[in-house]
Amino acid sequence: xxxxTALRNLALVIGAAALLPACTKSNPIVHYKHFDINLDQxxxxxxxxxxxxxxxxxxxxxxxxxxxxxxxxxxxxxxKKDQQAFIKGMGEFNDVPKKLLxxxxxxxxxxxxxxxxxxxxxxxxxxxxxxxxxYNTVKGLTVxxxxxxxxxLTKINVYELVPGRYNAWFPVKNLKAxxxxx
Amino acid sequence: xxxxxIDSVKERTFDAIVIGSGMSGGWAxxxxxxxxxxxxxxxxxxxxxxxxxxxTTNLYPxxxxxxxxxxxxxxxxxxxxxxxxxxxxxxxxFFVKDKExxxxxxxxxxxxxxxxxxxxxLMWARQTQRWSEFDxxxxxxxxxxxxxxxxxxxxxxxxxxVEKFAGISGNKDGLAELPDGEFLPAYxxxxxxxxxxxxxxxTYKNRxxxxxxxxxxxxxxxxxxxxxxxxxxERTLCQRGCPFGGYFSANASTIPWALKSxxxxxxxxxxxxxxxxxxxxxxxxxxxxxxxxxxxxxxYYAKVIFVNAAAINTNLILLNSKSHRFPNGLGNxxxxxxxxxxFHNYSAHIGAEYDGFKEWKTDGRNPAGGGYMPRFRNVYKxxxxxxxxxxxxxxxxxxxxxxxxxxGENLKDGLANKELGPWRVxxxxxxxxxxxxxxxxxxxxDKKDAWGIPQLRISVDYDDNxxxxxxxxxxxxKEMFTTAGFTNIQTSSNHQAPxxxxxxxxxxxxxxxPKTSVLNKWNQVHACKNVFVTDGASMTSTSCQxxxxxxxxxxxxxxxxxxxxxxxxNI
Numbered sequence: 001x002x003x004x005t006a007l008r009n010l011a012l013v014i015g016a017a018a019l020l021p022a023c024t025k026s027n028p029i030v031h032y033k034h035f036d037i038n039l040d041q042x043x044x045x046x047x048x049x050x051x052x053x054x055x056x057x058x059x060x061x062x063x064x065x066x067x068x069x070x071x072x073x074x075x076x077x078x079x080k081k082d083q084q085a086f087i088k089g090m091g092e093f094n095d096v097p098k099k100l101l102x103x104x105x106x107x108x109x110x111x112x113x114x115x116x117x118x119x120x121x122x123x124x125x126x127x128x129x130x131x132x133x134x135y136n137t138v139k140g141l142t143v144x145x146x147x148x149x150x151x152x153l154t155k156i157n158v159y160e161l162v163p164g165r166y167n168a169w170f171p172v173k174n175l176k177a178x179x180x181x182x
Numbered sequence: 183x184x185x186x187x188i189d190s191v192k193e194r195t196f197d198a199i200v201i202g203s204g205m206s207g208g209w210a211x212x213x214x215x216x217x218x219x220x221x222x223x224x225x226x227x228x229x230x231x232x233x234x235x236x237x238t239t240n241l242y243p244x245x246x247x248x249x250x251x252x253x254x255x256x257x258x259x260x261x262x263x264x265x266x267x268x269x270x271x272x273x274x275x276f277f278v279k280d281k282e283x284x285x286x287x288x289x290x291x292x293x294x295x296x297x298x299x300x301x302x303x304l305m306w307a308r309q310t311q312r313w314s315e316f317d318x319x320x321x322x323x324x325x326x327x328x329x330x331x332x333x334x335x336x337x338x339x340x341x342x343x344v345e346k347f348a349g350i351s352g353n354k355d356g357l358a359e360l361p362d363g364e365f366l367p368a369y370x371x372x373x374x375x376x377x378x379x380x381x382x383x384x385t386y387k388n389r390x391x392x393x394x395x396x397x398x399x400x401x402x403x404x405x406x407x408x409x410x411x412x413x414x415x416e417r418t419l420c421q422r423g424c425p426f427g428g429y430f431s432a433n434a435s436t437i438p439w440a441l442k443s444x445x446x447x448x449x450x451x452x453x454x455x456x457x458x459x460x461x462x463x464x465x466x467x468x469x470x471x472x473x474x475x476x477x478x479x480x481x482y483y484a485k486v487i488f489v490n491a492a493a494i495n496t497n498l499i500l501l502n503s504k505s506h507r508f509p510n511g512l513g514n515x516x517x518x519x520x521x522x523x524x525f526h527n528y529s530a531h532i533g534a535e536y537d538g539f540k541e542w543k544t545d546g547r548n549p550a551g552g553g554y555m556p557r558f559r560n561v562y563k564x565x566x567x568x569x570x571x572x573x574x575x576x577x578x579x580x581x582x583x584x585x586x587x588x589x590g591e592n593l594k595d596g597l598a599n600k601e602l603g604p605w606r607v608x609x610x611x612x613x614x615x616x617x618x619x620x621x622x623x624x625x626x627x628d629k630k631d632a633w634g635i636p637q638l639r640i641s642v643d644y645d646d647n648x649x650x651x652x653x654x655x656x657x658x659x660k661e662m663f664t665t666a667g668f669t670n671i672q673t674s675s676n677h678q679a680p681x682x683x684x685x686x687x688x689x690x691x692x693x694x695x696p697k698t699s700v701l702n703k704w705n706q707v708h709a710c711k712n713v714f715v716t717d718g719a720s721m722t723s724t725s726c727q728x729x730x731x732x733x734x735x736x737x738x739x740x741x742x743x744x745x746x747x748x749x750x751x752n753i
Binding site: 051052053054056058072073076077078079114117118121139143144145146147148149150152153156157159161162163164165166167168169170171172173175 | 240242243244247248249251252253254255258369370371372373375376415416417419540541542543544545546547548549584586587588589590591593594597598600602
């Protein structure tokens with residue numbers, strides 16, 4: 001995907017955020033209510049989300065618009081302190097694939113991207129607090145957005161708005177797959 | 183007054199005025215209009231019409247912009263209301279924002295308010311346990327507060343009366359400390375709740391875990407269908423307002439019932455400044471209202487006035503109703519008005535797991551929330567180093583183990599996993615607190631709200647008795663959990679401020695002696711017989727049971743008395 005296409009696609013995805021061609025010609029700034037990020041960072045987060053919840057035979061993060069959800073939650077529902085850690089950690093992120101694989105995250109293969117992200121979940125990792133905060137925020141919001149998406153709650157773990165029943169003693173052997181709060 | 187011509191006065195004159203349209207005010211309105219009395223219902227907030235004004239009620243989780251979370255700017259601008267468990271994206275529109283209605287906290291007090299037709303009856307937790315003889319005789323037996331001027335037998339028929347109309351689910355458990363009522367079928371205990379109930383009963387002779395009794399239509403009767411309500415659908419999304427009318431709220435039940443009679447006038451956006459006292463007549467003649475939109479002051483008149491503004495605001499109105507006869511607030515000859523405020527201690531929890539009953543789970547959702555353990559401390563006699571006792575909620579739940587580990591397809595598989603986890607159990611403390619003169623609300627001499635009404639100063643705190651009781655709760659629950667074989671037991675004690683329990687009571691307490699109380703045994707102001715207070719402000723002590731059912735019963739009882747007194751020409 002070339003940058004122009006990426007820019008157009010992302011503009012469709014990001015919703016409320018204004019995408020203005022500013023700063024460098026090749027790396028526009030995306031304005032949110034509480035902070036700015038650039039297009040490369042936007043691509044990075046989109047890429048991370050898709051690596052965390054990839055498209056398989058079922059929809060992935062991009063299909064489900066999770067980038068927009070992640071940024072909305074960071075922008076609207078995080079403290080200033082957490083937003084600062086997120087931005088700072090995001091700035092440090094590029095060094096990780098550089099050190100591990102000597103390339104940028106965007107240039108990594110799918111498997112390499114997974115390995116980069118998995119390195120954050122190793123118990124003995126030496127990443128900074130901000131870097132971990134950034135990763136954990138993207139991971140947490142991706143998973144949250146996924147498990148609370150219409151797709152997940154209608155196809156994988158069916159959410160019932162109107163259960164119409166409470167069976168206090170329900171035999172596990174009678175369990176039908178796919179009922180939330182069941 | 184802008185206009186004092188006779189027609190205008192006539193238009194503003196009613197048989198009865200009810201201040202407040204919530205849990206208790208709705209009942210007063212219903213009782214008066216049932217008897218054909220021309221009734222004005224005043225509500226300081228906006229109207230919330232049943233079903234029509236429940237904007238979130240049918241939204242799916244993914245339809246909430248922030249998936250239920252409140253935006254941080256709202257959270258930071260509203261630290262008080264943000265501490266309320268029900269203040270989320272689905273119900274935030276039913277709660278008062280901190281800055282719009284300021285008050286002064288001499289000590290931390292989380293005053294949780296819902297200013298709209300229906301008040302907090304829209305978002306309440308719907309637990310409806312009767313109080314018992316042990317509660318009404320408590321202050322006299324244990325020597326605190328003042329003696330209640332009523333006993334259980336005085337209120338029992340009125341519990342039955344309101345239960346039949348509101349619809350209460352529960353079992354007849356035959357416990358003196360938690361009397362039985364007029365019940366719809368109970369929501370049964372699940373496997374682990376039932377196991378714990380049996381364990382506790384076998385191990386301790388006076389401890390019981392029963393199905394929590396709640397204001398849900400498990401199986402509606404004709405009287406509920408007549409209200410336009412239908413069977414509870416076990417959504418447990420109650421705080422959004424229920425389109426089925428599956429739980430009792432003033433919005434679904436008493437208010438539309440009163441309006442349907444043709445005898446009620448509902449006036450929202452009407453904050454009551456004060457009750458008007460006529461020195462010559464020796465009684466109240468009406469109320470002074472401020473239209474919250476136009477800020478116009480308007481007077482309304484009636485033969486009888488019920489003050490049901492919710493405990494703390496009822497105190498405010500009475501304190502602000504000053505006259506030559508009552509310079510310190512209406513009916514405040516004793517000087518106790520605003521004092522002896524108390525609440526419930528909800529500041530302790532315990533959780534654990536249970537490695538058994540793996541062949542069982544639950545299906546659907548339980549509106550009752552699980553089990554309820556009535557007070558077992560100091561019931562028949564004083565036996566601990568603290569006064570009174572606590573009730574305990576008890577619930578067990580079994581969910582799925584979803585793994586959040588890793589990324590990619592493994593993670594997707596982990597999240598879709600259907601493996602059942604262990605049973606988890608939990609309990610929360612509901613402790614009685616002792617009303618004290620030092621726990622009070624008072625008018626600030628200078629600060630006023632946007633409508634020129636004095637702001638309240640609230641000075642309410644825990645005491646040593648609460649700390650001792652909490653320690654005992656945690657010890658006893660831990661012991662019961664341990665002997666039941668629960669594992670990974672975690673106790674927690676927070677320092678939540680009084681008020682967050684949303685069970686604030688007192689300030690205009692009932693009593694036998696006008697020198698030490700504001701209201702008599704009929705919830706009637708001792709010194710102003712046509713004014714009644716039947717909400718939480720009237721409570722002499724707090725019991726440890728949830729109080730709303732008792733407010734409803736006291737209201738219906740007092741309204742019946744007021745109507746008979748009006749007929750006799752006494753008021």
